[in-house]
Amino acid sequence: MHMHMQMTLQLLVFFVVAIILGIVLRRLLKNTAIPYSVALLVLGMLIGSVLDYDIQTPFLHELKSAFLLASQLDANLIMFIFLPALVFESAFSLEVHLFKRMFSQIALLAIPGMVLCTVITALLSLSVLPWHWSVGTALMFGAIVSATDPVAVVSLLKEMCSRARLQTLIEGESLLNDGTAIVLFTLFMGLATQAQAEFSFMHVIGEFTRVVSIGVLIGAVVAAISLKFIGSLFNDSLIEIALTLVLPYLVFYLSEHVFHASGVVSVVTLALIYAGPGRTRFSPEVMEHLHHFWHTLSYLFNTLIFILVGLVVSTRLGLADLANWQYLAVIFAGILVIRTMVIVGFMPILARIGIGLTKEKSIVLIWGGLRGAVSLALALIVATNESLDIQLRDQVLFLTAGIVVLTIVVNGSSMRFVMAKLGLDKLPKAKQKTFAKVQHKISDEMVKVRESLKQDEHLKAVNWQAVDRNIVTVATPYKEEESIDTQVEYQRKLLESERQFYWNQFAKGLLSQDATHILIGAIEKALDGTPQIWPRPFIAKHWQIPRWANQCANMPIIGVYARGASYKQHVITFESARGLFEASTYILELAPSLSLEVEQLETALEQMTLVNQFADNTLNDFRKDSPHLVERVESYLALRILLNTERKKIQELTHEGIISEVDAEKLIEEVELKMHESKKLNQLV
Incomplete structure (x- = not known):
């Protein structure tokens, strides 16, 4: 009993300290080019690297115990506590109309694209790694490291991208891609552990179709029933917000445990129905509170998950020898090349369906394929599976942890630079022109207020030159630039x-x-x-x-x-x-x-x-x-x-x-x- 109480307190200490560290870090990173998610991951790794040292001070020893306990948490905690809420928030904040228009592109990348990445990654690992993996193990590893993670991708995009279409494409792909990865992982895990001896291509297609279809059905049925109930309420924000919190977990549980289908697909379906046709069913006054609530929850969960990933990674990566690091570098370069090959291969189709795709956006799509908490959680599930060889488990976990860190640190921190080089950090020319006109409208209003302030008897000593220097819009009249079709x-x-x-x-x-x-x-x-x-x-x-x-x-x-x-x-x-x-x-x-x-x-x-x-x-x-x-x-x-x-x-x-x-x-x-x-x-x- 005392032991259980001690663990609960230590988890509480971890939760409180991690959130405080996140708040301090966010404040320090304000007005810098460093992405919050990258900094959190590095912070988690730094904390993990000092946990080996012996600490005598009682308070610091307590902190060390709390972070050690957190680094040994079960992989299912990430899957079942963090994932449903983060996937729901991400899909709920998507522009549904845009998602529908781009669905053909998103589905092409998330299903055939993901399967191709998995197979080619499996072939690469079989040819490069000297560990004599079976085909099942290689395919399982391919599925783990081919999953672009919505948690990592979304947190990065929200910080630096004002292009709704590009954000919807990358975010939509990572959400559905995740569902595909978990389904493939489950199938290939059975193959790797010899639970299912022979490999049948038709069986994989049939099982995949079943898992996704049932996932969509569960999400849609729960959404329809709950919206009927929400429609009967009248401006009851507590019930409406509480329902949106509990239902993603309900559909995830029903899909994963009761029907053995895709929990991620169920949660995405639920969120898209709520954000699209279901939006008018919520009381108008509640919608604003609802988005604030989910925004805050997403921030808390993201902070915890990136610190957790950093902790887990640092405690696992320290165990490897030099040769393994070389293999990691090869696999990391390999998955970047594979993603490039798949997207370039699909470009003729991607450019003609949905809303099209330019060369510049395809480069961001390739570079934005970050791996994160989902890949790590799947690798931790492998690491705790007793029916697999201990060396194989360590190898999969080491490579996955390394790839998660490299994609978040290398790709994540250079994303702003890549977008700037491609000219995607600014709005398109026609939008810029329209935006300039809107700014001019604001400027006109400010000039009126400025004139009225000049007449104010209690503001006679104002230094208007100093004030105008700090208000850019007042001093810039609207100018026509080169001719663009707007x-x-x-x-x-x-x-x-x-x-x-x-x-x-x-x-x-x-x-x-x-x-x-x-x-x-x-x-x-x-x-x-x-x-x-x-x-x-x-x-x-x-x-x-x-x-x-x-x-x-x-x-x-x-x-x-x-x-x-x-x-x-x-x-x-x-x-x-x-x-x-x-x-x-x-x-x-x-x-x-x-x-x-x-x-x-x-x-x-x-x-x-x-x-x-x-x-x-x-x-x-x-x-x-x-x-x-x-x-x-x-x-x-x-x-x-x-x-x-x-x-x-x-x-x-x-x-x-x-x-x-x-x-x-x-x-x-x-x-x-x-x-x-x-x-x-x-x-x-």
């Missing part, structure tokens, strides 16, 4: 602004879930390929009343449901038409301030006017064709807007300290109860 970028910017307008309306409670879903869907269709402001066929299709509802309206029993479906569709049409009208009016006002050329502004205004007229005509037709519904629908919308305004005002008065938080909670509860009741009444026909 039409596509301009239209994309307008559509993205329109999409954000809908999310803001949804967050304020002025748009319902269904209306938001239709309007956002239409924007994402318009953004596919070359951005197109008009026409909007997606909206027109979703505004049609189901044919069966009109045909069955007067039938007994079923007529009630038909009239209900028809009424619901009328409400959605009216709401989304109203939202479209307001958004197009807003964009018509915004467009001139973002325009770079007269012609592109005229085209955009012409197309946006057509959208505005389309929405206005729909609203007028609705009033003409369904006068019996107009009063009811408009009354419900007016009530919802007023109740949202009341809630907003209570929140503002609370921030200003006029109402206490306890009183505000009671008032908001009353308002939300009225909202919930009005929603239920509106659904009854």
